[in-house]
Amino acid sequence: MNNATPINRRITLAARPHGLPAPQDFHLQTQPVPVPGDGQVLLRTLYLSLDPYMRNLMDEVGPGYAPPVALGATMVGGTVSQVVQSRQPQFRPGQLVLANAGWQDYALSDGTDLLPLDDMAQPSLALGGLGMPGFTAYVGLLDIGQPRPGDTVVVAAATGAVGSVVGQLAKLKGARVVGIAGGADKCRYAVEALGFDLCLDRREPGLGERLTAACPAGIDVYFENVGGDVLDAVLPLLTIGARMPVCGFIAHYNQASSSAATDRLPKLLATVLQKRVRMQGFIILDHYAERFADFRREMAEWVAQGRVRLREDVIDGLEQAPLAFAGLLEGKNFGKLVVRVADR
Amino acid sequence: MNNATPINRRITLAARPHGLPAPQDFHLQTQPVPVPGDGQVLLRTLYLSLDPYMRNLMDEVGPGYAPPVALGATMVGGTVSQVVQSRQPQFRPGQLVLANAGWQDYALSDGTDLLPLDDMAQPSLALGGLGMPGFTAYVGLLDIGQPRPGDTVVVAAATGAVGSVVGQLAKLKGARVVGIAGGADKCRYAVEALGFDLCLDRREPGLGERLTAACPAGIDVYFENVGGDVLDAVLPLLTIGARMPVCGFIAHYNQASSSAATDRLPKLLATVLQKRVRMQGFIILDHYAERFADFRREMAEWVAQGRVRLREDVIDGLEQAPLAFAGLLEGKNFGKLVVRVADR
Known part of the structure; x- marks a missing residue:
């Protein structure tokens, strides 16, 4: 566009989806880039995180932990953003920050929700393994699931942003890890690159029988992030005293009823x-x-040591966000899904 | 019958019930009273406990924590029994014991599962508030439910063996207690005798609306012992961080599918x-x-102080057990259901 008068592209929620979000549920709008007021920071989005929880915020009745996105409002989302102008003494132009700028090129912030990312070699990881999804895996598996050495841990969406970290942390704690993923390539990756003991392809028939065979001593920890058929297959295999941290149900998010x-x-x-x-x-x-x-310190160390591997699935262009997001809900991504909105 | 050659009446499982147990699912048999061998004790049943868990043991596939009752075998159950003959030095004739003699007049034991009850004024309470049902309420509410002062605690089957103790213990811990029971008389009793703040009649329409009105600050602890409609009514009212000890599902026990x-x-x-x-x-x-x-010490003290009241529903005659048991599953009892099989 015109570099002299930059515009802000934003993607708004045009309609509440029935089931899987469709292109017409979103609207790409343009508007002038906002001007920061006193105490405000103008941010430019470099990376936008796409995460399953966003689907919950698209329904009229929200999930309770966050308000639903209003019709016509910009879709919310975590971002890695660069400070363009700052009327806040703590932030300076050029600085990278973790922000909640949403599905748009530019946003204003009063600074209270910004976290500086100056020291990161690969700042987009702050949206994945070193950020919310990795933290979700850490708290859910370690604090709630509490795997012991020799336990069998099962996790679905095994190469996704959360599941891939769950499985690797369980291995670090001495557990046996069985992943479930969609497709042979993801399953191979889970075993060969991530170190899972086994990974089952959920697209093949007979998941229940295969999971039974894969877990001869039962399942001690099931990290619940998908629901649906996987939960049905897991239930008969739970051991006495099993733990089930419940993180989400991607399989149910799109059920219209x-x-x-x-x-x-x-x-x-x-x-x-x-x-x-x-x-x-x-x-x-x-x-x-x-x-x-605790998480940031431990996880940064594990990543630096190569004990936890983080894979990203990077999509180029803000305008691709709606399609990429629908693909995420169908399991089409391979690794943490981020949208590269602009270069630094 | 003939006092010279006493017989043992026993009630066996004749068929696996579909849904609610029917009279033809049981069989009353007579046989000679067994003769104790070396190291054995002959017991005479004074009181037989009837408890919902027994329904689970009547299915072909058992619940896991105990084997199913075989077809033709005597129904299992806790009893207060009197020692008739003893070839075990620890037990003497005339002594009262807590036993697992099942649905019959006489039984043999090797003594390992017997607990002396000599000091109890009302020994049948060892089957109720001072025994397994009271202990279930104690562990489930205090250790898992962890009510805090001011919390709202909801319990169904509010005048039953477990529910009545749950509610009273919650009051002792400073919680607000809302019971659910079947019928106006039970509800009145829960409030007037047991000290619940409120009790809702589950037979009246609009349970969801009434429970919502009864719990303006939501539900912090739901002691789950019934499932079904009550659970449906509770779910939308749970507060953030709510606890739900799961003790049983009387509403589901009789669902054929x-x-x-x-x-x-x-x-x-x-x-x-x-x-x-x-x-x-x-x-x-x-x-x-x-x-x-811990439970026995604390509960005996609370009962002695009148801070916990225990009500029994006593049925006379072993032959009444099948009908009384079906009634228990339908909520017809009022208080802990016990069968008086013989007098001391």
Whole structure:
């Protein structure tokens, strides 16, 4: 466009999706770049994070931990942004920050939600393994799942932003790790690159039988991030005293309604009772104050040592965000999905 | 019958029930009273406990924590029994013991599962508030539910063996207690005799609306012992960080199959996640070694001080056990259900 009068492209929520979000549920708008007021910082988005939780915020009734996105409002999202102008003494132009600028080129912030990223070689990792998704894996697996050496840990979406870290942390703690992923290439990667003991392709038939064979001593920790068929296959295999941190249900996010042929609730409750399962939901926002510093220190070390590998799936162009996001909900990404919006 | 050659009446499992147990699922047999061998004790049943868990043991596939009752075998159950003959030095004729004699007049034991009850004024309480059901309430509410002063605690089957103790212990801990029970008389009793703040009649329409009105600050602890409609009404009211000890599902025990119009699992999972609920199943057998001594000491004190009231629903005659048991599953009992099999 015109470099003299830069514009801000933003993607708004045009309609509430039924099931999987469609292109017409979004609207790409242009507007002048906003001008920072007193105490404000103008940010330019370099990377936008796309994460499954965003689907929850597109419904009329939000998930409770964050308000739904209003129709016509810019889609929310974590970003790595560069400071363009600053009327805040703590920030200087050119500086990289972790921000919540949403699906747009430019945004204003009062600085309170910004985290400087000056020292990072690969700043987009602050949206993935070194950021919210990695922290989700860390708190959910270590604090709630509490794997012991020799335990069998199962995680689905095994090469995704959260699942890939869950499995690697479980290996670090001495557990046996069985992943579930969509496609032979992802399964191979989980075993060969990430060090999982096994990885099952959820697209092949007979997941229940294959999971049973893969877990001869049962499942001690199931990190729940998908729901659906995987949960059905896991339930009969849980051991006595099994732990089930509940992080999300990507398989349910796009169900337009919850009608089904059978009610699976009694089966779940019976399993929870008979196996003395501890099932615990968590929202990662609750844990930053207490655990984020530990996480950043430990995870940075593990990544530097090569003990945890982080893979990104980088899509170019803000305008690609709606399609990439729908693909994320279908498991089309391979690694942490980020959109490269602009170069530094 | 003939006092010279006494007989043992026993009730066996004749068929595996579909849904609610029917009279023809049981068989009343007579046989000679067994003769104790070396190291054995002959017991005569005074009181037989009837408890919901027995329904689980009537299915072909057992619940995991105990083997299913075989077809033709005597129904299992806790009893207060009197020692008739003893070839064990620790036990003497006339002594009262807590036993697992099952649904019959006489039984043999090697003594390892017997607990002397000599000092109890009302020994049948060892089957209720001072025994397994009271212990279930104690561990589930205090160790898992962890009510804090001012919390709202909800418990169904509010006048039953477990629910009545849950509510009273929650009051002792400073919580606000809302019970749910079947019928106006039980609800009145829960409030007037047991000290619950409120008790809702589950037979009246609009349970969800009434529970919402009864819990303006939400529900911090839901002691799950019924499932079904009550759980549906509770889920939307759970507060962030709510605890849900899972003790049983009387509403599901008699479902011949789990087919239903809607799948309620996604709604449960979404609630667990959004409200960060900790849901934990427990089987009381796991906790005797660690907690039973504490329980007996504390509970005996509370009962002696009149701070916990225990109500029994006593049925006369072993032959009434099948009908009384079916009634228990339908909520027809009022207080802990015991069968008086013989007088001391």
